[in-house]
Amino acid sequence: MARQTVEERRAQLLQLGRELFSTHAYDAISTDDIARAAGISKGLLYHYFPGKREYYVATVASLADELLAHLTFARDEEVHVVLDRTLGQFLDFIDANSAMYQALLRGGIGMDSEVNALVERVRRTVLERIRDLVGLNDDPLTRLRLYGWLGFAEATSIEWLARREVERGRLMELWMEQLVVLAG
Numbered sequence: 001m002a003r004q005t006v007e008e009r010r011a012q013l014l015q016l017g018r019e020l021f022s023t024h025a026y027d028a029i030s031t032d033d034i035a036r037a038a039g040i041s042k043g044l045l046y047h048y049f050p051g052k053r054e055y056y057v058a059t060v061a062s063l064a065d066e067l068l069a070h071l072t073f074a075r076d077e078e079v080h081v082v083l084d085r086t087l088g089q090f091l092d093f094i095d096a097n098s099a100m101y102q103a104l105l106r107g108g109i110g111m112d113s114e115v116n117a118l119v120e121r122v123r124r125t126v127l128e129r130i131r132d133l134v135g136l137n138d139d140p141l142t143r144l145r146l147y148g149w150l151g152f153a154e155a156t157s158i159e160w161l162a163r164r165e166v167e168r169g170r171l172m173e174l175w176m177e178q179l180v181v182l183a184g
Contacts, residue, residue, distance in 0.1 A: 010048055013038055017059030022099030026056060057114045063100060064122045067093050073129040082133060083179070087172050090126075091157070098161045105154055123150055136183055149175075149182040 004012065016038050020029055031052050035042040049055035070093050071086050094101045104119060127146045136142050153175050160171050 006048075011062075013045070013048055013055070014059050014062040017055055018063060018097065018100050021056060021059060022097075022103060026052075031055075053112070057112070057118070060104065060115050060118050063097060063104075064118045067122060068125055071126065071129070073133050075133060079134055080176070083130070083176065084172065087175055091168060091172065094157055094161065102158055102161060105158060123147070126150065130179075134183060142183070145182045149179050152178055152182075 016034070020034060020037060029052070031042055031045060034052070034055065035045045038045065045055070049058060067090075071089050073082065073086055075082060077085075104115070127143070127150055131138060131142065131146060136146070156171065156174065160166060160168075166174075
């Protein structure tokens with residue numbers, strides 16, 4: 001069996017981080033637990049990440065990057081078709097990463113400035129792409145409206161993931177309806 005490259009091992013550890021931090025509170029996991037779950041020594045874990053917090057931040061960063069790469073805002077069709085496709089991609093992604101998504105939006109490890117900055121980077125990027133796709137002005141009121149819509153989408157997505165009382169298609173219709181209302 002070939003040895004893993006540094007990139008392969010790091011990717012494996014980040015995937016494990018998603019699983020661990022999705023199913024356990026940050027404070028409930030030790031670096032010993034992480035190393036044991038990865039089948040490596042604690043020293044090797046420290047080779048890749050200086051500590052548990054850095055491991056958590058790297059895990060969140062990889063999730064954020066994957067989400068942004070997963071969303072396509074290509075203007076290859078009518079705007080409503082592109083938005084529908086992109087919102088579907090977002091819903092697919094958060095559904096596949098449900099526990100981690102919910103943990104992040106409900107506080108994760110609390111008020112960690114790096115984690116908050118990562119979440120905020122994703123929000124701003126998504127909103128900029130929607131604004132550009134729809135052709136909205138980049139002014140303070142439009143940004144507030146879009147930010148309000150995203151808060152609505154995040155809150156309803158968490159409720160949907162927890163209860164699944166509304167069909168997926170209806171949730172997406174609700175998001176589209178509110179985007180039209182809030183974006184003006």
